[in-house]
Each structure stands twice: as structure tokens, then as C-alpha cells.
Amino acid sequence: MHVRNRVILGGAAALFAAAAVGGHLQAQSPMPTTWSGIYTEAQAARGAGAYAANCSTCHGVTLGGTGEAPAISGPEFVYNWNGQTVGDLFERISKTMPFHAPGSLSSQTNADVLAHVLKVNGFPAGAAELDRRTEALAAIKFVAEKPAGVQPAAFQVAPAPAAPPRAGGGDFAAKPAALLPAPTGVNAPNSQPNPYRRDADFFRLPAGRTMGSTSGVAVDSKGNVWVADRCGANSCADSQLDPIMMFDAQGRFVRAFGRGMFLFPHGIYIDAQDNVWVTDARAANGKGGQVVKFSPDGRVLLTLGKAGMSAEATDSFLEPCAVAVARDGTIFVADGHSPAKPSRIMLFSPAGKFLRQWGKTGAAPGDIEVPHAIALDSRERLFVGDRWNNRVQIFDRNGKSLATWLQFGRPSGVYIDKNDMLYVADSESRSPVGYGYNPSFRRGIRVGSARDGVVRAFIPDLEPNPDGGATSGPEGIWADRNGVIYGAQVKERTVARYTR
Numbered sequence: 388m389h390v391r392n393r394v395i396l397g398g399a400a401a402l403f404a405a406a407a408v409g410g411h412l413q414a415q416s417p418m419p420t421t422w423s424g425i426y427t428e429a430q431a432a433r434g435a436g437a438y439a440a441n442c443s444t445c446h447g448v449t450l451g452g453t454g455e456a457p458a459i460s461g462p463e464f465v466y467n468w469n470g471q472t473v474g475d476l477f478e479r480i481s482k483t484m485p486f487h488a489p490g491s492l493s494s495q496t497n498a499d500v501l502a503h504v505l506k507v508n509g510f511p512a513g514a515a516e517l518d519r520r521t522e523a524l525a526a527i528k529f530v531a532e533k534p535a536g537v538q539p540a541a542f543q544v545a546p547a548p549a550a551p552p553r554a555g556g557g558d559f560a561a562k563p564a565a566l567l568p569a570p571t572g573v574n575a576p577n578s579q580p581n582p583y584r585r586d587a588d589f590f591r592l593p594a595g596r597t598m599g600s601t602s603g604v605a606v607d608s609k610g611n612v613w614v615a616d617r618c619g620a621n622s623c624a625d626s627q628l629d630p631i632m633m634f635d636a637q638g639r640f641v642r643a644f645g646r647g648m649f650l651f652p653h654g655i656y657i658d659a660q661d662n663v664w665v666t667d668a669r670a671a672n673g674k675g676g677q678v679v680k681f682s683p684d685g686r687v688l689l690t691l692g693k694a695g696m697s698a699e700a701t702d703s704f705l706e707p708c709a710v711a712v713a714r715d716g717t718i719f720v721a722d723g724h725s726p727a728k729p730s731r732i733m734l735f736s737p738a739g740k741f742l743r744q745w746g747k748t749g750a751a752p753g754d755i756e757v758p759h760a761i762a763l764d765s766r767e768r769l770f771v772g773d774r775w776n777n778r779v780q781i782f783d784r785n786g787k788s789l790a791t792w793l794q795f796g797r798p799s800g801v802y803i804d805k806n807d808m809l810y811v812a813d814s815e816s817r818s819p820v821g822y823g824y825n826p827s828f829r830r831g832i833r834v835g836s837a838r839d840g841v842v843r844a845f846i847p848d849l850e851p852n853p854d855g856g857a858t859s860g861p862e863g864i865w866a867d868r869n870g871v872i873y874g875a876q877v878k879e880r881t882v883a884r885y886t887r
């Protein structure tokens with residue numbers, strides 16, 4: 388069976404299953420496959436030279452990817468092409484690569500480069516060269532998993548898990564991240580179904596008040612929806628409004644607090660006791676730059692960082708983007724909103740004592756650049772919206788990088804529900820080289836699984852000209868226990884609500 392068919396869909400995910408699963412059945416077929424020995428060693432050697440000259444600057448010398456381009460080796464890549472044909476991959480390379488000069492290489496060179504790519508991915512060489520005509524290659528099936536009886540290759544994809552994953556661990560928990568069934572969706576990142584309907588104008592604000600720019604929305608255990616807006620504008624600097632607003636589950640305004648305490652409310656988080664945590668990503672004139680914990684009725688229970696101070700210290704923040712709280716009360720803060728400046732994840736005790744931190748600015752695995760959002764899954768792995776790197780990066784509590792997922796786009800917001808459904812808001816992907824460069828991804832919300840990394844739904848952003856501006860659509864994101872999604876929008880100054 389195709390790997391996507393093996394993925395066990397639970398809870399809300401099952402609703403997407405019929406539409407999202409490609410349904411490729413890979414029965415015994417006479418069609419040659421990537422395991423049939425479809426290129427020669429000599430051809431792959433030629434291809435290695437052409438790859439070094441034309442591809443390695445972006446995809447890396449070992450095909451492992453760089454900040455410029457994704458990996459074209461490893462399980463994620465291989466499973467993305469599983470079930471397609473070698474002709475499809477050949478076309479992808481011939482028509483769209485090299486990225487800045489598509490179609491500039493001869494078909495012979497492309498075939499040689501493809502031979503090298505196949506070799507690095509562990510597919511065996513054979514007696515005949517890989518053809519340079521798409522029609523011929525379309526008759527060869529791209530099969531990710533090594534069939535029984537083929538000699539072991541340099542790189543092997545994971546065997547099928549024997550049993551479905553159980554909530555909170557089970558089989559998957561024991562496997563290294565690299566061996567999990569590979570995430571899909573990088574090749575056709577905007578193609579998942581959209582089973583959601585947008586509910587405009589859900590929130591009823593008090594008379595005279597309008598919603599400002601907001602990147603923070605969260606839902607408490609009673610279904611109340613909390614929004615941290617920027618005081619009806621895009622800054623609270625000169626405002627006497629209360630930026631933290633609570634609405635009931637019908638969207639009716641209930642109460643608000645926080646006036647005079649914030650400059651640029653950024654991230655909001657509701658903990659297991661329904662306390663409301665808000666980060667302020669800017670600091671000036673004795674205000675902002677802090678992480679504040681409120682009781683549901685607005686009493687300040689804890690303050691981290693120094694008001695009005697931006698510094699890379701253990702008792703102050705640079706630009707705190709997001710906060711999350713683990714089951715034992717450990718506080719995680721994602722600090723750093725600017726590319727090229729420091730980015731770090733900081734841990735504090737429940738009482739607010741600094742414990743430790745990690746983070747090196749950059750694009751290598753384990754590096755972080757702009758940790759715009761964070762969320763913990765049921766195993767308390769930390770999912771970081773590593774925005775400048777166009778990836779979600781998963782860490783353990785000690786800062787060890789466990790996995791890097793590109794398939795959820797360029798993350799501004801990340802939320803994980805109790806069934807480990809992962810919701811990621813991409814408000815920035817653009818195709819011109821420059822800010823937000825992530826050309827194959829459209830902006831919008833991707834919903835998938837934090838366990839297997841498969842994207843199952845995509846809610847496209849409505850902005851007609853995403854390349855025309857740095858942000859549009861939801862940045863902050865949360866889902867309630869019924870799977871209703873809320874998205875906080877900076878540009879449009881609204882909070883969108885999506886129901887199925």
C-alpha cells in the first residue's frame with residue numbers, strides 16, 4: 388500500500404481522509420520502478436558533476452537542502468514522489484530547475500542529474516542509462532519503498548509501522564523522527580481540500596470599538612474566545628483601550644483588560660487553568676517587551692521580562708513572540724522577531740525563574756530564525772514556527788532538533804489541539820526573491836497531523852495579490868474542541884472563524 392494509505396487518521400482527521408488520500412494502490416505490476424536498475428553508474432557519475440555545477444548551491448552538496456531550497460534526498464523527498472512516475476520528476480527538474488534559469492539545461496544533462504539524485508537516494512544502478520525523453524520515463528514508476536529481494540541500498544526508507552500509532556506515543560514515539568512515515572505535501576503544497584467555510588463578522592465588539600491588527604487568538608476551556616488586538620490600530624502606544632478581549636462562544640463581547648500595559652500585543656496563550664498569557668514583541672518608553680500571565684478575570688499573576696526593555700538577557704527579552712506552558716508548568720518563550728538578529732527559546736519555572744535557553748540564528752538543522760509561534764504536542768515536543776526558515780521545526784525539551792517540516796509553509800502561527808492536529812497559519816509566503824520568499828507555497832491555513840506530518844486540509848488566504856505585501860490573512864491561530872478554527876489577522880484587522 389502507498390504510505391499515505393497506511394497513515395491512521397483519527398478524530399477530526401478522518402473527515403478529510405477520503406478527499407486527501409490519493410489512493411494509489413501499488414499492487415504487483417509489470418511496470419518498471421525506481422528499483423529496477425534504471426540508470427548506470429557512469430551516468431550517475433556524470434550527473435554528479437552536473438549537479439555540483441547547477442544545483443548544489445541551492446540544494447546543498449549532499450542534496451540535503453539549504454536555506455535556499457529543500458532537500459532532494461531522504462525520506463521526505465522520496466515519499467513525496469512515491470506513486471508518481473520518474474517522468475514526473477524529470478519534468479519537474481527540466482521545466483522548473485535550476486530555479487533561476489528553468490529549462491536551461493539539456494535533456495541529457497537533466498537525465499544525468501536525475502541519475503545522480505536517484506543514486507544518492509539509494510535506488511540501484513543497472514545496465515542501461517536513464518532515457519532523456521519524458522515519455523520513456525513516464526513508464527517508470529517512482530516507488531519509495533524497497534521491495535523484498537532488492538539488495539540493500541545506501542539509503543533505506545522506513546518499513547511500515549506494524550500497528551497504528553496510539554495517542555500520546557505508541558510505536559511512533561520510539562522511532563527516530565527521520566524514520567517516521569514521511570510527510571507529504573511539499574510537492575503540491577496548496578492542493579489539499581478545503582472543507583472549511585469562513586464565517587465573517589462573527590465577533591460583536593462593544594459600540595464604538597473596532598478590531599485592530601491582531602496576531603493573537605485563543606480559546607479557553609469553556610469555549611470563550613480571547614483576542615489580543617493592537618488597540619483598534621496596529622500599536623497600543625497612545626491608547627487607553629484594553630487590548631485583551633474576551634468573547635463568548637457566540638462571539639458576544641464579555642470583557643477586556645490590559646490597558647496601558649502593552650505596546651504591541653503579539654502572542655496569546657491559554658493554559659490548562661484558563662489563565663491568559665500575552666507577549667508583547669515591542670518595547671519602548673517603559674512599556675512592552677514582556678510576557679504577562681493574567682487570571683481569567685484580568686489579575687496579573689506573573690510578569691516575565693522588564694517593561695520597556697529589549698535585551699538578550701535571561702531576565703529580559705528581545706522581542707518575545709510567543710509563549711506556551713507545559714503540563715508541569717514550565718514556561719516556554721519564543722524570543723526574536725527580526726531576521727539576522729538573535730532567536731532563542733527560553734524556559735522558565737512555573738514561578739518565572741529562568742531555567743535555560745537555546746537557539747542559534749541560522750538555517751541549519753537546530754538553528755532558528757524568527758520563532759514566530761510555538762506549540763507543544765501531546766508528547767510535549769516543542770513545535771517552533773521557524774518563520775524566516777519557512778519551516779516548522781520540532782525540538783525536544785533540551786533543544787535537540789528532532790525534525791524539520793516544510794510542508795506546512797511559512798509559519799506565522801502554530802497551534803496543536805489535544806488530538807495532535809496541527810494548525811499552521813502562513814501569512815507571508817511570496818514568490819519574488821526577498822522578504823517572505825517561499826515560492827511554491829500559497830498563504831493560508833494548513834491543517835494536518837503533528838504525529839505524521841501529513842497536511843490534510845488547506846484553507847487558502849483570500850488576498851488577491853500576496854506578492855504585493857509582506858503579510859495577509861491569519862497569523863495567530865487556535866482551534867476549539869469542536870475543530871472550529873480562529874485566525875487573527877494583522878493586515879485586515881479582523882479575526883476569521885472557520886467551521887466545517
Ligand code: HEC
Pocket residue numbers: 438441442443444445446455456457458459464467479480483484485486487492500573574826827
Ligand atoms: C537558485 C536555487 C536553485 C537551484 C540552482 C536549483 N534549485 Fe531546485 N529548487 C529550488 C527551490 C527554491 C525549490 C522549491 C521551490 C519550488 O518547488 O519551486 C526547488 C525544488 C526542487 C525540486 C522539488 C523538490 C521536491 O521536494 O520534490 C527538485 C526535484 C529540484 N529542485 C531539483 C533541482 C535540480 C536537479 C537542480 C539542478 C539542475 C536544481 N533543483 C537547481 C531552488 C533551486
